[in-house]
Amino acid sequence: MKLTLYSGTRNASSWAMRAWLSLKETNIEFEEIIVDIKRPQRWRNIAEISTFSPASRVPVLVIEQQTPDQKKTIIYDSIAIMEFVNELSNNQLLPDDSLVRAEARSMLAWQHADMGKICPSLSFESSFYPDKKILSADNVKSAEGLYQVWENLLTKYQGPYLFGDLSLADLTLVPSVLRLTSHLEPSSHFPLTKAWAEGLLNRPHVKAWLDDAYGLEPIYYDSYLH
Known part of the structure; x- marks a missing residue:
């Protein structure tokens, strides 16, 4: 079985980062094709993705069976890819207990639904801006609300991770942790969250992605300052 992950520009594709991390953390071999999703070439490149993925965006995982008919399976959602990777790795990335596993999946789903008010207002791209804006009082309140959830x-x-061992819940939150902590470091009220975030962002595979991202020209949006 051959796996090919279509991921995205390192400082722009948070969803692809999640899928990529799940594969890396489970030591599953795969080929990666990085799709440039910066404007204006984004639309041409995404159009090419649409020829085999109905979602027309990254990440996409193409699984090619090593059979005479070369049958292919297309997985075109980050959570679906992460869940497949977990199954492929003998459930390394979800808790054994069914109740804890359900709670971890709740965090996955919440993240997928934009996790409250603040994450949609801080683009993944803004994590890599050398100069960060000052968050509004509402954004600070929202960020600290998330810090409290994680602290609990x-x-x-x-x-040391949200559900004990490293899980999909932690990996799916890496981009959000980055964008939040780069704008508002957890205060002394959230010591466990601060240590967890630092540990998560310093995992070797996370650092490898981020090192590449910081080496790219930042992608600026006018809406960031408004």
């Missing part, structure tokens, strides 16, 4: 989970499951 880290207390409940005694860390």
